[in-house]
Each structure stands twice: as C-alpha cells, then as structure tokens.
Amino acid sequence: MWNYFNPVGIHGGRGQFEQIQRLVGRRRVFVAAFPESVEQGWLARLESQLGSRLVGAATDLGPLPSRRALKPAYERFWTQHADTEVILALGGGSVMDAAKVLMVRTLDRSFDQLMQVITSGRRDLVAGSVPLICIPTTAGTGSEVTPWATVWDPQADPPVKHSLHLSVTWPEAAVLDPELTVGLPPAQTLHTGLDALSHSFEAIWNRNRNPVSTSHAIGAARGILDTLPRVLEQPRSLALRERMAAASTQAGLAFSNTQTALAHSLSYDLTMQQGTPHGIACSFSLPRIMAMVAGMEPDIDRALQAVFDAPVAAGAERLERFLQSLGVATDPADHGIPPGDWERRVAEACAGQRGRNFVGAAAGLEPEPGKPDPATRCELGAGVA
Ligand SMILES: [Fe+2]
Known part of the structure; x- marks a missing residue:
C-alpha cells in the first residue's frame, strides 16, 4: 500500500x-x-x-x-x-x-x-x-x-x-x-539545476518512493537532462527557462513525498568543510550511486532505464559524461575525498538522517553513538533539502 x-x-x-x-x-x-x-x-x-x-x-x-x-x-x-x-x-x-x-x-x-x-x-x-x-x-x-x-x-x-x-x-x-529566472547567472543556473537533478534521482532510489513520486522523478530527470545544457547556452530563452522551472518543480513533487537520500547526505560535509556549492556537492556522486543501485530493486532499475532509455550501467556512464560536460568532476578525489575514503564516507552518509532513506542503506541504521547526525551538522554556506 x-x-x-x-x-x-x-x-x-x-x-x-x-x-x-x-x-x-x-x-x-x-x-x-x-x-x-x-x-x-x-x-x-x-x-x-x-x-x-x-x-x-x-x-x-x-x-x-x-x-x-x-x-x-x-x-x-x-x-x-x-x-x-x-x-x-x-x-x-x-x-x-x-x-x-x-x-x-x-x-x-x-x-x-x-x-x-x-x-x-x-x-x-x-x-x-x-x-x-x-x-x-x-x-x-x-x-x-x-x-x-x-x-x-x-x-x-x-x-x-x-x-x-x-x-x-x-x-x-x-x-x-x-521571466523570474531568465536573469539568473550561469553558475546559479547550473548549481540549482543540478540540485533539482539530484532531487529526481534521490526520489527514485528512495525507501519512501511510490509509483506517483517515481513517475514525477522520471519526468523531472528527463526534462533536466535535456534542458539544463541548452539553457546554459541560451540563458535568455523564456521557453527553456520555463521547461527548467517545470522540471525542477516536478522534482520537488517527487521528493516532497520521499525526502532526499544518500547523495544529499554525502553533500553536507563537503559543503560544510569546503564550501562546495550545494548543487555540485549533491550531484557529483550521482553516477557512482546509480552504479551501486543497479540490480537492487526491479522497479528502481525500470525507473532509471526510463530516464535514459538505456540499461542502468549505460545510464550511469551517460550521467557521468553529462556532469563532466557541464564541468562537474565526478571523481570523489576532485572534491577532496582521498582515494580509499569513499566507502567510509558512504557508510557514514547512509547512517545520516537523509542517508537512511537510501534504498541501499541498512534498515534502521542509527548515527554512531556520541556523534552528531551527519544530516544535522552544517555551517553557513551549506545547502538545503
Ligand atoms: Fe537539494
């Protein structure tokens, strides 16, 4: 139900x-x-x-x-x-x-x-x-x-x-x-657009997902993947700005019922410790998480296939190329995560308030005793959602 x-x-x-x-x-x-x-x-x-x-x-x-x-x-x-x-x-x-x-x-x-x-x-x-x-x-x-x-x-x-x-x-x-977004500078257009893209995927690989939230998430992700590069090239296009606004709100409709998940949980430390913009911090990890998710749940595989019209592994590679084409490095090392530290970060993030929504997180995992919940720590400059 x-x-x-x-x-x-x-x-x-x-x-x-x-x-x-x-x-x-x-x-x-x-x-x-x-x-x-x-x-x-x-x-x-x-x-x-x-x-x-x-x-x-x-x-x-x-x-x-x-x-x-x-x-x-x-x-x-x-x-x-x-x-x-x-x-x-x-x-x-x-x-x-x-x-x-x-x-x-x-x-x-x-x-x-x-x-x-x-x-x-x-x-x-x-x-x-x-x-x-x-x-x-x-x-x-x-x-x-x-x-x-x-x-x-x-x-x-x-x-x-x-x-x-x-x-x-x-x-x-x-x-x-x-008309309200047509003057948005390129960096803000990119960062906010990637935040919305992350909301879409996070709603898909989410324990709280349902068919309606997933349907919204697929539509939003497809819209953002298609529109964001074009709106960066033609920032004064009202038609493209309108498509981005609709896709972003549709991503909101998706995660309004699921909350966010692992990519957002991973992002908080990066934003807090290094000032990484929220949209970058919560999107660079999406291809890796997508590769992790492949094969976990048939309905999630189907949803991810529907986003890319391709098998999940091929979709993850396409997502990686998409981010790189927008200048977003997808290697954790480029975001200050040392080689070999990725797994520990993922495990910690899965224990966070938002990370526990991730379909791959162990059910009922609580934050380590004595340590603050990763999702509740912050500093000025940190993102939201
Ligand atoms: Fe967000």
Missing part, C-alpha cells in the same frame, strides 16, 4: 507574475523577498498589482535563514503584521524557507516557542498559520512544493541544521514564471 500527497496549486507560464493578484484575492499580503528584488523592480511590480492590500515586506531574510536572523524578523512580523492574510515568498530556497517560518503562529507569538516546536516536536505550541504563496526565482530547490524549511544555527557547537515540518507549512500555491 502507498499514499501520495501534495496539496500545492501550481501556476506556470509566462505572464503568471502579473496574475498574482488573482491568487491573492482580497486578502492582506505580506511579502518576503530576496534583497535585490527592490533594485530589480519586482517589489514595485507587486506593489502596483496589489495596491493597499500589500501591508508589509521584508527583504533581509537571507541569504540563509539562521536562527539568529529569524528571531527578530519573526517577532516583528507577528507584532506588526499579525493581520496578514497571505504571505508571498519571492526568491530562492532561503526566502521560501524563511517565509515558512514566519507563517507559523505560536501560542505566545514568540520565536522561542517556534524553536521548541522545531527542536522538541511541541506541536501543541502551534496556534495557527497564514497561507503561503511561493514565487521561486531559481529553478532547483523545489521548496515551493514541499512543507520543509531549514533553519540554520551556525552559532551552536557543533553547528546545527534544523528542519521545520508541519502540516500547515505546505504552500497554498506556487507561481512559476520564466
């Missing part, structure tokens, strides 16, 4: 940004947006659409939503803008995650209670929520169709990556307008 659930309404295509007022209706709006949205004119365009319904905005929530930065923002929001009826999140994963924090109202409206919800599972402290509409400006995170938000605590010893996940933190809607 299996279940698939995702309640997010998805509105895609050129011109959707100008239709946001339809989604908002008569509700009072608070906007959480990326800092450059002011100089780039996006905030002004929202203001002209929404008029007096726009009651407030925050553009200082990024680049990564940390516990220290979110506390004043949260308490300011629930003191000054408690009458907000819908939040618009305009930005990448960090902005959407920060908005998911703002949307949850605790009993005393304090951020400290929200941290109790996150760290101790005290859901009885949740008193309500404000609906959220996500307007992603990158094509990669998938946060617009998942209920998860990452809250970083780099001041903790060791630094901690918290995850907020409540039934009320699903966005109400996602707006995918290619």
Whole structure:
C-alpha cells in the first residue's frame, strides 16, 4: 500500500507574475523577498498589482535563514503584521524557507516557542498559520512544493541544521514564471539545476518512493537532462527557462513525498568543510550511486532505464559524461575525498538522517553513538533539502 500527497496549486507560464493578484484575492499580503528584488523592480511590480492590500515586506531574510536572523524578523512580523492574510515568498530556497517560518503562529507569538516546536516536536505550541504563496526565482530547490524549511544555527557547537515540518507549512500555491529566472547567472543556473537533478534521482532510489513520486522523478530527470545544457547556452530563452522551472518543480513533487537520500547526505560535509556549492556537492556522486543501485530493486532499475532509455550501467556512464560536460568532476578525489575514503564516507552518509532513506542503506541504521547526525551538522554556506 502507498499514499501520495501534495496539496500545492501550481501556476506556470509566462505572464503568471502579473496574475498574482488573482491568487491573492482580497486578502492582506505580506511579502518576503530576496534583497535585490527592490533594485530589480519586482517589489514595485507587486506593489502596483496589489495596491493597499500589500501591508508589509521584508527583504533581509537571507541569504540563509539562521536562527539568529529569524528571531527578530519573526517577532516583528507577528507584532506588526499579525493581520496578514497571505504571505508571498519571492526568491530562492532561503526566502521560501524563511517565509515558512514566519507563517507559523505560536501560542505566545514568540520565536522561542517556534524553536521548541522545531527542536522538541511541541506541536501543541502551534496556534495557527497564514497561507503561503511561493514565487521561486531559481529553478532547483523545489521548496515551493514541499512543507520543509531549514533553519540554520551556525552559532551552536557543533553547528546545527534544523528542519521545520508541519502540516500547515505546505504552500497554498506556487507561481512559476520564466521571466523570474531568465536573469539568473550561469553558475546559479547550473548549481540549482543540478540540485533539482539530484532531487529526481534521490526520489527514485528512495525507501519512501511510490509509483506517483517515481513517475514525477522520471519526468523531472528527463526534462533536466535535456534542458539544463541548452539553457546554459541560451540563458535568455523564456521557453527553456520555463521547461527548467517545470522540471525542477516536478522534482520537488517527487521528493516532497520521499525526502532526499544518500547523495544529499554525502553533500553536507563537503559543503560544510569546503564550501562546495550545494548543487555540485549533491550531484557529483550521482553516477557512482546509480552504479551501486543497479540490480537492487526491479522497479528502481525500470525507473532509471526510463530516464535514459538505456540499461542502468549505460545510464550511469551517460550521467557521468553529462556532469563532466557541464564541468562537474565526478571523481570523489576532485572534491577532496582521498582515494580509499569513499566507502567510509558512504557508510557514514547512509547512517545520516537523509542517508537512511537510501534504498541501499541498512534498515534502521542509527548515527554512531556520541556523534552528531551527519544530516544535522552544517555551517553557513551549506545547502538545503
Ligand atoms: Fe537539494
């Protein structure tokens, strides 16, 4: 038996940004947006659409939503803008995650209670929520169709990556307008696109997979493999940007029901210790993991064959060539993993919170006693999901 659930309404295509007022209706709006949205004119365009319904905005929530930065923002929001009826999140994963924090109202409206919800599972402290509409400006995170938000605590010893996940933190809607991503620089286009590719494969070789999540993952992976190289060559193409946005969100639909797995678990140390961008750290290992997975489960083999129209081993080689053609080294040594250390890293990563979702991880494996869960360690610069 299996279940698939995702309640997010998805509105895609050129011109959707100008239709946001339809989604908002008569509700009072608070906007959480990326800092450059002011100089780039996006905030002004929202203001002209929404008029007096726009009651407030925050553009200082990024680049990564940390516990220290979110506390004043949260308490300011629930003191000054408690009458907000819908939040618009305009930005990448960090902005959407920060908005998911703002949307949850605790009993005393304090951020400290929200941290109790996150760290101790005290859901009885949740008193309500404000609906959220996500307007992603990158094509990669998938946060617009998942209920998860990452809250970083780099001041903790060791630094901690918290995850907020409540039934009320699903966005109400996602707006995918290619005009929002057409100006994305090449490196960000590549990194976010590879993150989405990783979300697709991670949903396939996942213990929590189901036929619907797998179907989304196959479609997403095929779309990204076909589109990402072309959008890097023609970054101003609205048609290609739209295809990337759709594929990335479809990857989000896939892993919204499975979470990520081994490639993401392996990535955290690299990002934390070496600052490797999240999209690179969680994608260079995909061909090796794919080769490991071959033959484990017939349905996973079938899914991977469907991505490449080829046997799994040949698909893994094709994936390796794909990454290399985009300038991504696939040898762990090129990412600071010494020869001979790969197996130990994989074993450790399989024991991590996300690694345990990997179909090849031993069932029920717990982190080593006395050692922090690899999936909960972090530093500034680490990725999400
Ligand atoms: Fe990711």
